[in-house]
Amino acid sequence: MALQMKALLFIILLLAGMECTTETTVYTCNSPNAIRYHFREDCRGLSGCQYQIKKTTLENAKKENKTLCKWERTR
Numbered sequence: 001m002a003l004q005m006k007a008l009l010f011i012i013l014l015l016a017g018m019e020c021t022t023e024t025t026v027y028t029c030n031s032p033n034a035i036r037y038h039f040r041e042d043c044r045g046l047s048g049c050q051y052q053i054k055k056t057t058l059e060n061a062k063k064e065n066k067t068l069c070k071w072e073r074t075r
């Protein structure tokens with residue numbers, strides 16, 4: 001019983017911690033000409049990417065002066 005309580009507490013703490021540190025994950029095309037970031041890996045704007053799709057954070061994408069993909073602006 002005590003072990004179960006500990007496990008439950010651990011899960012709660014884990015979830016709470018995740019919420020605090022959640023960063024928005026975005027995807028960019030790893031092309032030197034890429035100027036967009038995408039919230040969805042399967043976005044139409046990424047389907048034409050000839051390079052690797054890079055997973056990054058919204059913060060990083062903005063640092064690289066990337067702007068939100070035009071397909072996702074109208075959400």
Ligand SMILES: [Zn+2]
Pocket residue numbers: 037038039040043044045046069070071072
């Ligand atoms: Zn997109």
